[in-house]
Amino acid sequence: MTEKVYIISGTNRQQAVSLQVSKVYQQEFEALGVDSEIIDLQQLPADYLFSGLYENAGKNELVNGFREKMKVGHKFVFVIAEYNGSFPGVLKAFIDGLEFPDSFMNKKCALVGLSAGIQGAVLAMSHFTDILNYCGAHVLAEKPKLASIGGHIQDGEITNERYMKHIKKQVKQLIEF
Amino acid sequence: MTEKVYIISGTNRQQAVSLQVSKVYQQEFEALGVDSEIIDLQQLPADYLFSGLYENAGKNELVNGFREKMKVGHKFVFVIAEYNGSFPGVLKAFIDGLEFPDSFMNKKCALVGLSAGIQGAVLAMSHFTDILNYCGAHVLAEKPKLASIGGHIQDGEITNERYMKHIKKQVKQLIEF
Amino acid sequence: MTEKVYIISGTNRQQAVSLQVSKVYQQEFEALGVDSEIIDLQQLPADYLFSGLYENAGKNELVNGFREKMKVGHKFVFVIAEYNGSFPGVLKAFIDGLEFPDSFMNKKCALVGLSAGIQGAVLAMSHFTDILNYCGAHVLAEKPKLASIGGHIQDGEITNERYMKHIKKQVKQLIEF
Amino acid sequence: MTEKVYIISGTNRQQAVSLQVSKVYQQEFEALGVDSEIIDLQQLPADYLFSGLYENAGKNELVNGFREKMKVGHKFVFVIAEYNGSFPGVLKAFIDGLEFPDSFMNKKCALVGLSAGIQGAVLAMSHFTDILNYCGAHVLAEKPKLASIGGHIQDGEITNERYMKHIKKQVKQLIEF
Numbered sequence: 001m002t003e004k005v006y007i008i009s010g011t012n013r014q015q016a017v018s019l020q021v022s023k024v025y026q027q028e029f030e031a032l033g034v035d036s037e038i039i040d041l042q043q044l045p046a047d048y049l050f051s052g053l054y055e056n057a058g059k060n061e062l063v064n065g066f067r068e069k070m071k072v073g074h075k076f077v078f079v080i081a082e083y084n085g086s087f088p089g090v091l092k093a094f095i096d097g098l099e100f101p102d103s104f105m106n107k108k109c110a111l112v113g114l115s116a117g118i119q120g121a122v123l124a125m126s127h128f129t130d131i132l133n134y135c136g137a138h139v140l141a142e143k144p145k146l147a148s149i150g151g152h153i154q155d156g157e158i159t160n161e162r163y164m165k166h167i168k169k170q171v172k173q174l175i176e177f
Numbered sequence: 178m179t180e181k182v183y184i185i186s187g188t189n190r191q192q193a194v195s196l197q198v199s200k201v202y203q204q205e206f207e208a209l210g211v212d213s214e215i216i217d218l219q220q221l222p223a224d225y226l227f228s229g230l231y232e233n234a235g236k237n238e239l240v241n242g243f244r245e246k247m248k249v250g251h252k253f254v255f256v257i258a259e260y261n262g263s264f265p266g267v268l269k270a271f272i273d274g275l276e277f278p279d280s281f282m283n284k285k286c287a288l289v290g291l292s293a294g295i296q297g298a299v300l301a302m303s304h305f306t307d308i309l310n311y312c313g314a315h316v317l318a319e320k321p322k323l324a325s326i327g328g329h330i331q332d333g334e335i336t337n338e339r340y341m342k343h344i345k346k347q348v349k350q351l352i353e354f
Numbered sequence: 355m356t357e358k359v360y361i362i363s364g365t366n367r368q369q370a371v372s373l374q375v376s377k378v379y380q381q382e383f384e385a386l387g388v389d390s391e392i393i394d395l396q397q398l399p400a401d402y403l404f405s406g407l408y409e410n411a412g413k414n415e416l417v418n419g420f421r422e423k424m425k426v427g428h429k430f431v432f433v434i435a436e437y438n439g440s441f442p443g444v445l446k447a448f449i450d451g452l453e454f455p456d457s458f459m460n461k462k463c464a465l466v467g468l469s470a471g472i473q474g475a476v477l478a479m480s481h482f483t484d485i486l487n488y489c490g491a492h493v494l495a496e497k498p499k500l501a502s503i504g505g506h507i508q509d510g511e512i513t514n515e516r517y518m519k520h521i522k523k524q525v526k527q528l529i530e531f
Numbered sequence: 532m533t534e535k536v537y538i539i540s541g542t543n544r545q546q547a548v549s550l551q552v553s554k555v556y557q558q559e560f561e562a563l564g565v566d567s568e569i570i571d572l573q574q575l576p577a578d579y580l581f582s583g584l585y586e587n588a589g590k591n592e593l594v595n596g597f598r599e600k601m602k603v604g605h606k607f608v609f610v611i612a613e614y615n616g617s618f619p620g621v622l623k624a625f626i627d628g629l630e631f632p633d634s635f636m637n638k639k640c641a642l643v644g645l646s647a648g649i650q651g652a653v654l655a656m657s658h659f660t661d662i663l664n665y666c667g668a669h670v671l672a673e674k675p676k677l678a679s680i681g682g683h684i685q686d687g688e689i690t691n692e693r694y695m696k697h698i699k700k701q702v703k704q705l706i707e708f
Contacts, residue, residue: 013231046224049267054190085311086304089273090226093266100261106672106704118501122476123311127263127304129664130657133672134262134300138708141637141664147472173637177669283495283527295678299653303484310483310495315531318460318487324649350460354492367585401577403621408544439665440658443627444580447620454615477665481617481658488616488654 005029005036005174006073010080010091012041017114017149018079020156025077025112028171036077039069041090048090052097063097070103075174076137080128081114082121087128095131105136110174111143112167120145140177142170182206182213182351183250187257187268189218194291194326195256197333202254202289205348213254216246218267225267229274240274247280252351253314257305258291259298264305272308282313287351288320289344297322317354319347359383359390359528360427364434364445366395371468371503372433374510379431379466382525390431393423395444402444406451417451424457429528430491434482435468436475441482449485459490464528465497466521474499494531496524536560536567536705537604541611541622543572548645548680549610551687556608556643559702567608570600572621579621583628594628601634606705607668611659612645613652618659626662636667641705642674643698651676671708673701 009022022038029036045051045062052063070076080087098104109132113121122145129139144166146152152160158167186199199215206213222228222239229240247253257264275281286309290298299322306316321343323329329337335344363376376392383390399405399416406417424430434441452458463486467475476499483493498520500506506514512521538560540553553569560567576582576593583594601607611618629635640663644652653676660670675697677683683691689698 012226044226046227049189049221049226049270050223053267083273084269084277085308086269089266089268089270090230091266092261092263092269093226096260096266118472118474119476120472122473123307123480126477126480126657126661127307129660130300130304131262133660133670133674136672138669138672139664141667141669143664295649295651296653297649299650300657303480303654303657306483306487307480310493310497313495315492315495316487318490318492320487366580398580400581403543403575403580403624404577407621437627438623438631439662440623443620443622443624444584445620446615446617446623447580450614450620477661481661484654484658485616 003074005034005075005077006069007036007038007077008079009038009040009042010078011088012044012090014042016042016081017153018081020153021112021114021146022079023156024158024167025079025171028168032171032175034175037069039066041094044094048097049093053093057097067098070098073107075108075177077110077112077174078128079112079114080121080124082117082119082124085123087124092131101136103135104132107137108174108177109137110140110170112146112170113143114146114149116148116150118147120147140170140173142166142173144170180251182211182252182254183246184213184215184254185256186215186217186219187255188265189221189267191219193219193258194330195258197330198289198291198323199256200333201335201344202256202348205345209348209352211352214246216243218271221271225274226270230270234274244275247275250284252285254287254289254351255305256289256291257298257301259294259296259301262300264301269308278313280312281309284314285351285354286314287317287347289323289347290320291323291326293325293327295324297324317347317350319343319350321347357428359388359429359431360423361390361392361431362433363392363394363396364432365442366398366444368396370396370435371507372435374507375466375468375500376433377510378512378521379433379525382522386525386529388529391423393420395448398444398448402451403447407447411451421452424452427461429462429531431464431466431528432482433466433468434475434478436471436473436478439477441478446485455490457489458486461491462528462531463491464494464524466500466524467497468500468503470502470504472501474501494524494527496520496527498524534605536565536606536608537600538567538569538608539610540569540571540573541609542619543575543621545573547573547612548684549612551684552643552645552677553610554687555689555698556610556702559699563702563706565706568600570597572625575621575625579628580624584624588628598629601629604638606639606708608641608643608705609659610643610645611652611655613648613650613655616654618655623662632667634666635663638668639705639708640668641671641701643677643701644674645677645680647679647681649678651678671701671704673697673704675701
C-alpha cells in the first residue's frame with residue numbers, strides 16, 4: 001500500500017485558491033489510488049502565533065493534531081501562494097511550530113506555486129526549498145508555477161492544460177520519489 | 178533633523194535575543210544623535226494571524242498602531258533571528274498585514290542576522306532582501322551576520338568586537354543611505 | 355557633473371539581446387544628460403577563464419581595461435539574460451576576475467533581467483543581488499523583468515510600454531541613488 | 532550493479548581544494564563499492580567560454596567528452612567552492628554548455644560547499660539548487676558546509692570529524708536516492 005500524502009494548503013486566507021488547488025491535487029492522487037489528506041492552515045487556532053510556538057510548542061491540543069500528521073507523514077505537497085514576493089508568513093509560522101527534526105528529516109516534498117501576477121511564486125518556492133532542505137526534506141525538481149491563477153481555475157477545476165500536465169507529472173513523481 | 182529610524186525586533190519569542198540586539202542598535206543611533214523606536218513583534222495581538230490580515234487588514238486598532246509607524250517611517254532596521262533556515266514566520270506575517278505599497282516603496286532598510294548556529298541567518302537575510310526589494314525598499318549591502326549569538330551578548334552588550342564594528346559601520350551607512 | 359554609468363552587457367553570446375537592451379539604457383541615460391559606457395562581455399579574451407582569473411588576475415592587458423573601468427566606476431547597470439534558471443556563467447566569471455573589494459564596495463547597482471520564457475530572470479537577479487551585496491554594492495529595489503523579450507524588442511527599440519516605464523523609472527532612480 | 536557517480540570539481544583554479552575534496556568523495560564511494568569518476572573543470576579548454584557555448588556548443592571535441600559524461604551519468608556530486616558569495620563562474624559556464632534537458636532531467640545530485648571563510652558556501656549551494664531544479668535534477672537535502680576548509684584538510688584527508696560524518700551520510704544517501 002502506498003502511504004498517505006499530506007497536502008498543505010499554505011495560507012489561512014478565507015476561501016483561498018490554495019485550498020481549491022489542494023483539492024485538485026487530492027483528486028489526482030485519488031485517480032492514481034493514493035490516499036491523501038489536506039492540512040488547511042485556515043483551521044489553525046486564531047492565536048497560533050503565540051499558543052503554538054516556542055515555549056508553548058506542543059501544548060495546544062488543536063495544534064497537536066497538525067503536528068502529529070506532519071510527524072507521521074512521509075510525503076507532502078505544499079501549495080504556496082505568493083504574497084509580497086515570497087510564501088505567506090503563516091506557512092513559515094506553521095513550520096516554526098513543528099517538531100524538529102522529526103517532521104521533515106529524509107521526507108519527500110513537492111511544491112506548487114500560485115500567484116495573481118506573472119511570477120508563479122518562483123521566489124517563494126526557492127525560499128521554501130531552502131527551508132525544507134535545511135530541515136532535512138528532499139524537494140522534487142518539478143515545481144509547477146501557476147501564474148495568473150485566477151484566470152485558470154473555475155468551479156474547482158484548473159482549466160489550463162499546461163498547468164494540469166505539470167501537476168499530473170509532479171503527482172506521479174512524488175509517488176515514485 | 179535626521180528622521181526617526183524604526184527598528185523591528187523580528188520575532189514574537191519571549192525574552193528574545195532579537196530585542197536585546199534591537200536595543201544595541203538603538204543605543205548606536207542615539208550615540209549619533211538619531212532618534213529611533215523599536216517595533217517589537219512580541220507586542221502583536223495574539224490573534225494577529227487572523228485579525229490582522231486579508232479582509233481584516235486595517236480593522237484592528239492595536240495592529241493599526243504598528244501599520245501607521247511602518248507607513249510614516251522611511252528607514253528601518255530588521256533584526257532577523259534564524260529559525261528553520263530562514264526568518265521567523267511571524268516576521269513575514271507582519272509584512273503581510275502592512276499597507277502595500279506605501280509601507281516600503283523607495284524606503285531604506287538595513288538587515289542584521291542572528292543565529293544560535295554558525296550561519297548567522299545568511300539565507301534568512303537573502304530571502305528577506307528578495308521580499309523587501311519586491312515591495313520596493315532598498316537594502317544596504319552590509320548585513321552583519323551575528324552567528325553563535327548566545328556567546329557574544331552579555332547583559333545587553335554585544336561583546337564581540339568584530340560584530341560591533343560591523344554594526345557601527347551599518348548604522349552610519351543607514352543614516353547616510 | 356553626474357558621474358559616468360557603466361552598463362554591463364552580461365553575456366558573451368554573439369548578437370545578444372543583452373547588448374541591444376544595454377544600448378536602450380545608454381539612450382535613456384543620454385536623454386537625461388548622463389554619460390554612460392557599455393562593457394560588453396563578448397569582448398573578453400577567448401581564454402578569459404584561464405588568463406584572467408586567480409594567479410593570472412591582473413596580468414592580461416585586455417582584461418585590465420575591463421578591470422580598470424569597474425574600479426573607477428561608481429554606478430553600474432547589469433543586463434542579465436536568464437540561462438538555465440540563473441545568470442550566464444560568463445557574468446559570474448567576469449566578477450571573479452575583478453579586484454576585491456575595490457570594484458564594488460559602497461557602489462550602486464541596477465539590475466535588469468531578460469528571458470526568452472516567462473520568468474524575466476527573477477531568480478537570476480535574486481542570485482546576483484546576493485553576490486553584489488556580498489561584494490559590498492547596494493542594489494536598487496526596482497529590477498525590471500523583461501520576460502519573453504524576443505517579442506518586445508524590434509530594431510533596437512523596446513516596444514512594450516510597461517517595460518519602458520520600468521526602465522525609465524529605474525534609470526532615474528540610479529542617477530539619484 | 533550500482534551505476535557510476537560523476538564528481539564535478541567545480542573550479543578551474545590550479546591546485547584547488549575542490550579537487551582534493553572530490554578525491555575524498557571518490558574514496559568514500561569506493562569504500563562502499565561504487566564506481567566514480569572526477570570531472571575536473573581545470574581540464575576545460577582555455578577558450579571554453581567561446582568555443583563551448585551557444586552556436587559552438589557540441590563542436591569542440593575536448594568539450595564533447597565532458598558533455599557525454601554528463602549526459603550518460605545519472606548521479607552527480609558537485610563540489611562548490613565559494614567565490615564572491617556564490618559558486619565559481621566557471622561552474623555555471625560549464626552548465627551553460629551542456630545539452631538541455633538531457634544532462635539533468637530526473638537525475639540526482641548532491642552538493643558540498645567549501646569556503647575559506649565561515650559561510651561554507653551556503654548561498655552558493657542555494658543558488659545552485661535553484662539551477663539544478665530548473666534543469667530538472669533533484670538535489671539531496673543534506674549539503675555539507677565545509678567552512679574554513681583550509682584548516683580542516685591535510686595531505687588530502689579531511690581532518691574534521693563532523694565534516695566527515697556529514698560527507699559519509701551524504702554519500703550513502705546519494706547511493707540510495
